[in-house]
Amino acid sequence: DADVTQTPRNRITKTGKRIMLECSQTKGHDRMYWYRQDPGLGLRLIYYSFDVKDINKGEISDGYSVSRQAQAKFSLSLESAIPNQTALYFCATSEGGHGRDTEAFFGQGTRLTVV
Amino acid sequence: GEDVEQSLFLSVREGDSSVINCTYTDSSSTYLYWYKQEPGAGLQLLTYIFSNMDMKQDQRLTVLLNKKDKHLSLRIADTQTGDSAIYFCAVCTGGGNKLTFGTGTQLKVEL
Numbered sequence: 001d002a003d004v005t006q007t008p009r010n011r012i013t014k015t016g017k018r019i020m021l022e023c024s025q026t027k028g029h030d031r032m033y034w035y036r037q038d039p040g041l042g043l044r045l046i047y048y049s050f051d052v053k054d055i056n057k058g059e060i061s062d063g064y065s066v067s068r069q070a071q072a073k074f075s076l077s078l079e080s081a082i083p084n085q086t087a088l089y090f091c092a093t094s095e096g097g098h099g100r101d102t103e104a105f106f107g108q109g110t111r112l113t114v115v
Numbered sequence: 116g117e118d119v120e121q122s123l124f125l126s127v128r129e130g131d132s133s134v135i136n137c138t139y140t141d142s143s144s145t146y147l148y149w150y151k152q153e154p155g156a157g158l159q160l161l162t163y164i165f166s167n168m169d170m171k172q173d174q175r176l177t178v179l180l181n182k183k184d185k186h187l188s189l190r191i192a193d194t195q196t197g198d199s200a201i202y203f204c205a206v207c208t209g210g211g212n213k214l215t216f217g218t219g220t221q222l223k224v225e226l
Binding site (some may be wrong): 004040041043044045048050070082088092094103104106107108109 | 119121123154156157158159160183203212213214215216217218
């Protein structure tokens with residue numbers, strides 16, 4: 001089983017709809033992250049959470065919200081989806097701050113298309 | 116904020132060496148990473164280097180760091196078709212709390 005599982009893997013939704021992307025991890029890590037990937041732009045950080053009570057905005061949080069339901073679960077919501085939120089979304093987890101012994105583990109991604 | 120740049124594409128022949136380059140702006144970056152993304156998959160850590168090192172070798176992979184020029188490179192020796200993927204440079208920012216990724220370099224290995 002994967003260490004980081006994202007659901008759904010693919011989703012097509014209409015403009016204005018609310019959608020939730022879910023992420024669960026079995027690594028036992030405190031830190032979880034949501035990124036979006038766009039061609040030619042790399043990965044950009046949307047939100048990150050250091051533990052269940054600590055949630056922080058990343059560089060592109062507008063239009064998104066998150067919920068850390070448990071140490072193992074971190075969901076990303078688009079309250080009213082718009083076409084420019086079409087992207088590949090990744091969830092990741094790490095044990096602590098990024099450093100020598102701290103590898104970030106990524107899910108397989110959710111491809112979201114907003115029409 | 117931190118800015119990390121990579122060229123978008125690289126094409127090499129099987130058996131040749133590949134060199135993927137990355138430049139960054141934050142001189143206080145402590146750890147620098149290379150991640151690999153295969154088609155339809157998430158990112159996997161390939162290797163990393165600490166900022167007080169100039170070079171790190173790990174089997175076919177060699178990482179070179181020029182801290183003065185803020186330039187990082189990944190050399191893959193004897194490139195194979197299985198090395199075809201997108202390679203991301205990433206630097207540790209925000210006091211170790213965040214990774215800033217480059218744009219990714221798509222490596223295509225031709226027979």
